[in-house]
Amino acid sequence: MDTRFNDKSVVITGGTRGIGKGIAKVFLGHGANVTIVGRNSDDGEAAVAALSGYAATGSVSFAQGDMSLESDCVEIMEFASQHYGGIDILCANAGIFPEKALEAMTGADIDLMLAVNLKGTILSVKAALSYLKNSQNPRVIITSSITGPMTGFPGWSHYGASKAGQLGFMRSAAIELAKYKITVNAVLPGNILTEGLTDLGSEYLDGMRSSIPLGDLGTVEDIGYACAFLASPEARYITGHSLVVDGGQTLPESQAALDAIR
Numbered sequence: 001m002d003t004r005f006n007d008k009s010v011v012i013t014g015g016t017r018g019i020g021k022g023i024a025k026v027f028l029g030h031g032a033n034v035t036i037v038g039r040n041s042d043d044g045e046a047a048v049a050a051l052s053g054y055a056a057t058g059s060v061s062f063a064q065g066d067m068s069l070e071s072d073c074v075e076i077m078e079f080a081s082q083h084y085g086g087i088d089i090l091c092a093n094a095g096i097f098p099e100k101a102l103e104a105m106t107g108a109d110i111d112l113m114l115a116v117n118l119k120g121t122i123l124s125v126k127a128a129l130s131y132l133k134n135s136q137n138p139r140v141i142i143t144s145s146i147t148g149p150m151t152g153f154p155g156w157s158h159y160g161a162s163k164a165g166q167l168g169f170m171r172s173a174a175i176e177l178a179k180y181k182i183t184v185n186a187v188l189p190g191n192i193l194t195e196g197l198t199d200l201g202s203e204y205l206d207g208m209r210s211s212i213p214l215g216d217l218g219t220v221e222d223i224g225y226a227c228a229f230l231a232s233p234e235a236r237y238i239t240g241h242s243l244v245v246d247g248g249q250t251l252p253e254s255q256a257a258l259d260a261i262r
């Protein structure tokens with residue numbers, strides 16, 4: 001049994017489904033105590049029931065809240081700290097991605113996207129700070145995306161802006177928090193097979209697979225393993241960086257490069 005994160009307290013925002021749930025599974029499997037966060041309590045309780053079986057030595061709890069609200073962020077971190085004796089690792093993962101063409105986009109669409117994805121990331125780090133400062137191996141890991149920092153997709157310009165913004169935040173935060181030995185890094189997932197993506201059907205998924213050199217979509221656990229590495233003692237000297245986990249999706253310089261390997 002791998003208990004690398006034994007006794008560590010990990011908070012995973014957006015841990016009730018999708019990538020966050022995969023991250024939770026990996027940390028639980030390595031012995032951590034995990035607090036998952038989401039707005040929907042039914043989903044949260046269902047995720048706790050589903051994830052409990054993966055706990056090596058620790059346990060999993062659900063904290064209900066909206067990461068775009070400062071008071072909720074504060075309450076969630078208080079809950080996690082009281083429950084598990086502090087916070088060692090924060091995975092700022094909660095995010096939304098409603099599609100909207102630029103010509104139809106309203107100020108409200110932009111406000112919502114930035115409130116959850118960007119402001120929510122900053123607020124959650126800020127709320128966790130006083131606890132992270134007391135940890136021996138404090139870590140912040142942000143779930144960004146290839147969309148925005150590296151690539152673009154019509155209909156997701158406001159999403160791309162929020163995901164690139166997370167990296168701008170990361171770099172300055174990494175410098176500011178270095179004095180507490182808190183590292184701040186990001187994972188940049190490509191196309192990851194979540195419950196939402198599965199609903200799009202096999203034809204759509206096959207089309208996505210064909211654009212990825214490794215020939216398959218990523219799993220939520222693939223992102224969990226990348227987070228576990230960045231949270232490990234071995235990664236103590238890495239800060240302010242991003243780790244792309246995309247099966248090589250961002251590598252081909254043209255369609256011909258993909259055709260050449262098919």
Ligand SMILES: NC(=O)c1ccc[n+]([C@@H]2O[C@H](COP(=O)([O-])OP(=O)(O)OC[C@H]3O[C@@H](n4cnc5c(N)ncnc54)[C@H](OP(=O)(O)O)[C@@H]3O)[C@@H](O)[C@H]2O)c1
Nearest residue numbers: 014016017018019038039040066067094095145189191192
């Ligand atoms: N899936 C991909 O291929 C992919 C690729 C690149 C990047 N990402 C990034 O990965 C992260 C997770 O995406 P996903 O695909 O796993 O999404 P998902 O399946 O829709 O899950 C999103 C999670 O975030 C929670 N959440 C959403 N808004 C929240 C808020 N305001 N406050 C608290 N929790 C909130 C959701 O719970 P509630 O709805 O109950 O709040 C849920 O637990 C996002 O940051 C996304 O940008 C995903």
